[in-house]
Structures are given as C-alpha cells and as structure tokens.
Amino acid sequence: MKILISGGAGFIASNVTDAYLQDGHEVAIIDDLVTGFRENVNAQAKFYECDIRDADRVAQICDEFKPEVISHHAAQLDVRKAVSDPVYDASVNISGALNVLLHGARVGAHRIIFASSGGAVYGEPQFLPVTEDHPVAPESPYGLTKFTFEHYMRIWSQLHPITPVALRYANVYGPRQTAHGEAGVVAIFAGLLLDNKPCKIFGDGSMTRDYVFVGDVVEANRAALKRGDNDIINIGTGVETSTREVFDAVRAAVGTGPAEPELLPERPGEVHNICLDNSHAKEVLGWEPQVAFREGVQRTVEWHKQNENHG
Numbered sequence: 001m002k003i004l005i006s007g008g009a010g011f012i013a014s015n016v017t018d019a020y021l022q023d024g025h026e027v028a029i030i031d032d033l034v035t036g037f038r039e040n041v042n043a044q045a046k047f048y049e050c051d052i053r054d055a056d057r058v059a060q061i062c063d064e065f066k067p068e069v070i071s072h073h074a075a076q077l078d079v080r081k082a083v084s085d086p087v088y089d090a091s092v093n094i095s096g097a098l099n100v101l102l103h104g105a106r107v108g109a110h111r112i113i114f115a116s117s118g119g120a121v122y123g124e125p126q127f128l129p130v131t132e133d134h135p136v137a138p139e140s141p142y143g144l145t146k147f148t149f150e151h152y153m154r155i156w157s158q159l160h161p162i163t164p165v166a167l168r169y170a171n172v173y174g175p176r177q178t179a180h181g182e183a184g185v186v187a188i189f190a191g192l193l194l195d196n197k198p199c200k201i202f203g204d205g206s207m208t209r210d211y212v213f214v215g216d217v218v219e220a221n222r223a224a225l226k227r228g229d230n231d232i233i234n235i236g237t238g239v240e241t242s243t244r245e246v247f248d249a250v251r252a253a254v255g256t257g258p259a260e261p262e263l264l265p266e267r268p269g270e271v272h273n274i275c276l277d278n279s280h281a282k283e284v285l286g287w288e289p290q291v292a293f294r295e296g297v298q299r300t301v302e303w304h305k306q307n308e309n310h311g
Contacts, residue, residue: 001225002026004067004109006052006100007074008045009036011177011184012115012169015214016071016221017042023222028065030058030074030100040176052096055103062103069225070104070112072097075146079120082142093145098152105162112153113224117146118168118234118276119209129210129238129277132168139269150232157230165228167220170236170276174214174296175303185243186211186297189250190304193257203266205244210236210275213296216289223285236276237289249294253301 003020007013008029014036020027021044028046041047046065050057052074075093076082082089101112120143122130138144153164177184179191189199212235220235247261281287291299 001068002028002066003069003071004028004030004062004065004100004104005045005071005073006030007036007072007115008047009033009038009040010073011040011174012172012214012217013071013073014040014042014176015174015218016073017045019218019222020071021045028061028067030061032074035077035178052099053091055099058099059103059106062107062109066107067104067109068111070100070109071115071221072100072112073115074100075115076142079140079142082140082145086141089141090145093142094148094152097149101153101156101162105156105160109162111163111165111225113221114149114153114164114166116150116166116168116232117143118170118236119271119274121147121150121168122274124271125274128240128273129236129275130234131277132232132234132280139271154230163229165224165230166232167224167228167235168232168276169217170210170212170234172214172217173211174300177214177300179304185209185246186250186300187304189247190254190301193251193254194301194304196257198258199247199261200264201243201247201261202264202270203243204263205247205261206242207266207270208240208242208273208275210239211241211246211293211296212236212289213291213299215296216291219290220281220285220287223287227285231284233281233284234276234278235281235287236278237293238275238278239293240273240275241293246297249297250301253294253298
C-alpha cells in the first residue's frame with residue numbers, strides 16, 4: 001500500500017516508517033523537522049519537508065503521492081507550549097491535522113491511523129486501569145486537541161469513504177526519543193546519567209505512568225492497517241511505573257551517574273497516576289505488549305550510548 005506518514009522524522013513515526021517499509025509498503029513522509037530529525041528518515045521513503053499547516057503544500061503532496069492510507073503522527077507535543085499558546089497548539093493539532101485528513105481523503109485515502117494520547121485525553125482517572133469508555137476530561141489544551149481530532153475523523157468518516165483508527169498511546173519510550181525535550185522521562189534520565197548529571201523529579205517520585213516500548217507501538221500500527229475500523233484503542237501495558245522506578249531502572253542500565261535524583265515541588269495540574277487497560281487492543285488488534293520495562297530501558301540506554309549527543 002501507499003502510506004503517507006505525517007511526522008515521520010520523529011521518534012515514534014520514524015520507527016513505524018521502518019516497519020511499513022520492511023513489510024513492502026511504499027511510504028512518503030511529511031515533516032517540518034522542527035522536532036524531528038532528518039537522520040531518522042529511512043532512505044527508502046519519499047521525504048517532503050513540509051509544515052502540515054500549509055494547506056496548499058499538503059494538497060500538492062497528496063496530489064503527487066496519492067496515499068491509500070494516512071498515518072498521522074505530526075503534532076505539537078509540548079504541553080507547556082499548549083498552555084502558553086493554545087492558538088498555535090490548535091493550528092498544528094487541529095487545523096494541520098485536518099489538512100492531512102481532508103486532502104488525503106480527497107485523493108482517495110481510505111484509512112487514517114491517528115496517534116492519539118491516552119495520557120492526555122482521559123485526565124485524572126476515576127479508576128485504573130483506564131478503559132476506552134472512561135469519561136474523557138482533558139486537563140490540557142494538548143489533550144483537548146487530540147480528543148477533538150478523534151471526533152473530526154469520526155464525522156469525516158460518515159461523510160466520506162475513509163475509515164479512522166485512533167490509537168491512544170500510553171507513555172511511549174525507546175530508541176530515537178530525544179533526551180532534550182519536555183516529554184520522554186526515560187530518554188531525559190538516560191541522557192543526564194550518561195553525562196553524569198543529576199536527574200530532577202517533580203514531586204516525591206510516586207507519580208505513575210504507563211510506559212510502553214516503541215517497538216510494541218510499531219506492532220500496534222502494523223495491526224491497525226487491517227484492524228480496528230472506526231475504533232478508539234488504548235495502546236499501553238496496563239502497568240503503573242513510578243517516576244522513582246524509572247530513575248532506578250535507567251540508573252541500573254547506565255551503571256553510573258548520581259545515585260539519587262533531585263526532588264522538586266510537584267507541578268500543578270499533572271495527572272498523578274494513570275495506566276491504560278489494553279484488553280480492547282488484544283481483542284480488536286490481536287495486540288499486546290511484548291517488551292518488559294527494564295528490557296526496554298536497557299535497549300533505550302544502549303541506543304543513547306551509541307549516539308554521542310544522547311538523542
């Protein structure tokens with residue numbers, strides 16, 4: 001199939017690109033390289049440097065490539081940026097996403113797989129693990145934009161012959177995740193400890209997240225090419241891991257660096273505990289995670305060791 005991947009120079013989507021190419025698909029990538037890296041782009045993929053907010057350019061690319069499937073990963077990911085400049089956040093995560101959806105559908109794309117966010121969409125959980133029918137109450141503009149685009153896809157699929165699949169990712173980690181950013185605590189800790197610098201934890205370290213290895217997320221995207229029609233699916237492990245446990249796992253994998261993190265005041269507005277129920281993914285996609293957390297951390301640290309700038 002011909003698959004257009006937005007954000008394909010980024011952490012998750014570049015790994016998805018590699019898998020789709022390995023499976024024999026023809027892949028084109030749209031990425032503005034603001035947060036993605038050119039070196040992440042597989043040489044076998046067609047690459048278009050493009051801001052998805054540029055509707056005319058997105059239209060031109062879709063006319064030229066004529067995708068059958070869209071994998072939409074491009075996004076403004078910084079939650080703090082979303083709060084300080086919600087108009088910019090929406091311009092990328094809603095308007096830009098709509099450009100990709102509308103022009104892809106216009107040239108005949110029959111499927112769109114959307115990288116949504118389980119961590120940001122649900123808000124503070126009423127129960128754990130969180131199922132897809134949990135009440136949705138985003139606590140950030142970022143989460144709101146993800147939820148909004150899920151609904152745009154649903155409405156558009158009722159008006160046009162395109163099938164949406166929304167994958168609500170847990171906290172994805174693994175090779176190619178940058179150590180220099182707001183998100184990605186595994187990568188950030190790995191980069192700091194490899195440089196023998198102290199790690200900072202906001203709060204007492206008891207805050208929990210659901211960490212899913214990027215290789216497992218890739219397998220979910222493979223499955224979503226044929227399954228999950230018109231559905232919203234959690235992609236997580238169902239396991240809570242505390243920030244302190246993350247630090248200890250990364251510290252053990254690195255083998256050096258400060259033995260204790262620096263504890264700072266907890267940041268207001270952060271969800272304290274979350275993990276995603278993945279039973280629906282097992283049922284619909286035939287998917288479940290294969291990589292245990294400490295094994296995934298070990299693989300991630302090895303990758304950072306081989307990349308001198310630590311991502």
